[in-house]
Amino acid sequence: MLKLQNITYAYDQEPILKGVGFEVNEGEILGILGLSGSGKTTLLKIISGLLVPDEGEYLIENQPAFIKQKKSDKVVSELGVVFQQFNLFPHLTVLDNLVMPLRLRTKQPKSECIATAVELLDVLGLKDQIAKFPYQCSGGQQQRIAIARALVLNPKILLIDEPTSSLDKENTKKVEELLKSLHGRGLTLIIITHDLPFAQAMCQRVIELSEGKVVYDGLAASYFNA
Amino acid sequence: MEYWLEILPPIAQGFKTSLTVYLLTMALALPLGLVLGLLADMVKPARPIIGVFTWIIRGTPLLLQLYVTMYAIPLLIPMRMDRFFAGTLTFVINYAAYFAEIFRSGLAIIPLGQWQAGQVLGLKKHEIIFNIILPQMFRNTLLPLINEAITLVKDTSLLAAIAIGEMLRNAKEIVGKDLRVDALVIAGIFYLLFSFMVVSVGKRLEKTYLKQM
Ligand SMILES: Nc1ncnc2c1ncn2[C@@H]1O[C@H](COP(=O)(O)OP(=O)(O)OP(=O)(O)O)[C@@H](O)[C@H]1O
Ligand SMILES: [Mg+2]
Numbered sequence: 480m481l482k483l484q485n486i487t488y489a490y491d492q493e494p495i496l497k498g499v500g501f502e503v504n505e506g507e508i509l510g511i512l513g514l515s516g517s518g519k520t521t522l523l524k525i526i527s528g529l530l531v532p533d534e535g536e537y538l539i540e541n542q543p544a545f546i547k548q549k550k551s552d553k554v555v556s557e558l559g560v561v562f563q564q565f566n567l568f569p570h571l572t573v574l575d576n577l578v579m580p581l582r583l584r585t586k587q588p589k590s591e592c593i594a595t596a597v598e599l600l601d602v603l604g605l606k607d608q609i610a611k612f613p614y615q616c617s618g619g620q621q622q623r624i625a626i627a628r629a630l631v632l633n634p635k636i637l638l639i640d641e642p643t644s645s646l647d648k649e650n651t652k653k654v655e656e657l658l659k660s661l662h663g664r665g666l667t668l669i670i671i672t673h674d675l676p677f678a679q680a681m682c683q684r685v686i687e688l689s690e691g692k693v694v695y696d697g698l699a700a701s702y703f704n705a
Numbered sequence: 706m707e708y709w710l711e712i713l714p715p716i717a718q719g720f721k722t723s724l725t726v727y728l729l730t731m732a733l734a735l736p737l738g739l740v741l742g743l744l745a746d747m748v749k750p751a752r753p754i755i756g757v758f759t760w761i762i763r764g765t766p767l768l769l770q771l772y773v774t775m776y777a778i779p780l781l782i783p784m785r786m787d788r789f790f791a792g793t794l795t796f797v798i799n800y801a802a803y804f805a806e807i808f809r810s811g812l813a814i815i816p817l818g819q820w821q822a823g824q825v826l827g828l829k830k831h832e833i834i835f836n837i838i839l840p841q842m843f844r845n846t847l848l849p850l851i852n853e854a855i856t857l858v859k860d861t862s863l864l865a866a867i868a869i870g871e872m873l874r875n876a877k878e879i880v881g882k883d884l885r886v887d888a889l890v891i892a893g894i895f896y897l898l899f900s901f902m903v904v905s906v907g908k909r910l911e912k913t914y915l916k917q918m
Contacts (some may be wrong), residue, residue: 527825555827566818570840579836580826632826 480505480557480636480667481526485705486535488521495521498535503636508658508668510682510699511625512675517688519671520563523640526669528554559629561639565621567613573600573624574609584632602668603627603657619650623657636667643674655680679703712879712888714813719872722896723861726789726871727899729855735850737797745805746812757806762802768863769793775867792864796857803853809830810839811846844914851907858900872896 481503488496495518496530503509513519525537528550537544537633539553539656577596600609603623608616616624622642627639642658643651651674658681662668672678678685678699685702686697695702741758744751762770775791815838823833844873865874872892877889 524821529821529824552827555825558825560825562818563823564816564818566816566822568819568822568837570844580823580828583832583836584827626824628822 480540481704482536482538483526484536484538484540484638486522486525486532486537487490488518488530488532490521494533494693496525496532499688499691499693500535501686501693501696503667503669505635506662506667507683508662508670508683510678510685510687511669511671511688512673512678512695513688515673516527517690518691519673520640522663522688523560523638523671526558526638527558555683556632557635559637560630561622561625561629561637561642563640563644567624567627569613570688571612572609573605573613573616576613576624576628580628585597596627599631601623602619609614619644619653622646622650622654626657626661630661632665634666636669637661638671640671641673642670643677649701651677676704708883708885709887709891712883713891714873715879716872716888716891716895719870719875719892720899722789722869723871723873724899726793726796726864726869727857729793731798733797733856734800734804737801739808741801741805742808742812759802761805762799763806767795767799767860768866770799771863771867773913788867788869789905792867794861800853800857803852807846807849807853808842810913811842811849814845815841847907847910847914851903851910854903854907855900858896858903878889 483502484500486496486499487494490582499518499522511519511522521530525532528544531545531548539551539557541553543552544551544554568579571579574593574596577578577599578589578592581587581592581596581634585592587595597606597609600606603626605620605623605627608620608624613621613624622645626637626639629639637658641659642654646654655677658668658670668681670681682699684697685695685699686693742754745755771792774795775786777787778791779786819837819841820833823837828836861871862873864871865877868874872895876888876892880886
């Protein structure tokens, strides 16, 4: 579905990504691992179209993801993104965090958008939170709201940055179950994490980033047994 | 009591003038300040120009600015300057500079992640601005804006300096003529009621918009 080749990116002089390449296949759970500062979030920003790579090729369904330095519509329609800090909209209720983008993007009537959003929030166990504002929700709930918002436009791939970094054991387990059930419904998952036990429990395949390069790409089982 | 009824009309007349300038200033300076604040935040080349503008306006007394508009400009460009026009124009420009700074800082504290969240959802730039950025900016700036709105109530008395018959000037004239201070008391009451109204509106806005923080 996604193919990255020889991606290079520098914020300033020093490149953070130095020729990163890998593929993402339909239906898989891919983990992107690496130490803090290894460029995982930078890579997420490139995959989600927020940053344009300096060099290299990025294809989505065999189409270029960037056309003349601008991200193609495919990037948005294919990917749902959950940020490390969630970036929920603080001025909107939980429900409106989903309804606002849904309305703007689909131009459907409000009632339909609300119905879609409520249904999704219900699936994620957030039915009782819909009238709250994000700050009134717990960290685990905010995480699930962010996942719900990423899914509201029906992406094929969910790209999620450090899903367990602010969660305790119990909530980590919950996220694991949730992501697995989403995968069961046909979603492809790209999980960025430095939580190795979590990656081991979740991922089928892993990539390790180190010093701007991919130093491992293969089965999770072999990675964790090595 | 009879005396009060007698002096009330000129004071009320002055109040009307003060109120008109107040309303015109708010109605024009807010949108102007918003545009300047947005430009300063989002258009890099505009930043230094707006910076110099706000520095000059905020760095000199409003009284001086009133004199400049009323007396200095007609010396440079031969024209008849209308007092009311000069007063209102100066207030609008002065308050727009303060509002621009308030809006700019209200925008600056919105995390970049808010833009990014909008972008990955496929929203267009104007959709992000109107649905994500401006509502948050509005919340961030409400309290300082209310403060300015209260200050403006009292600043309108500076209009007297360019001989506009606003409330305080009219009251002072009555005091000078009758050698009684009642007019000042009445003017004081008007100012208090006026700022009380502004504060109440501010409280209402706070209640509606600042609860979700
Ligand atoms: N906006 C930026 N401007 C300049 N440098 C940046 C910027 N964002 C990140 N960097 C640098 O790029 C490098 C990679 O950062 P990145 O956030 O991608 O790491 P990460 O792997 O996600 O780390 P973590 O696991 O701590 O989240 C770091 O050295 C960081 O300092
Ligand atoms: Mg990161």
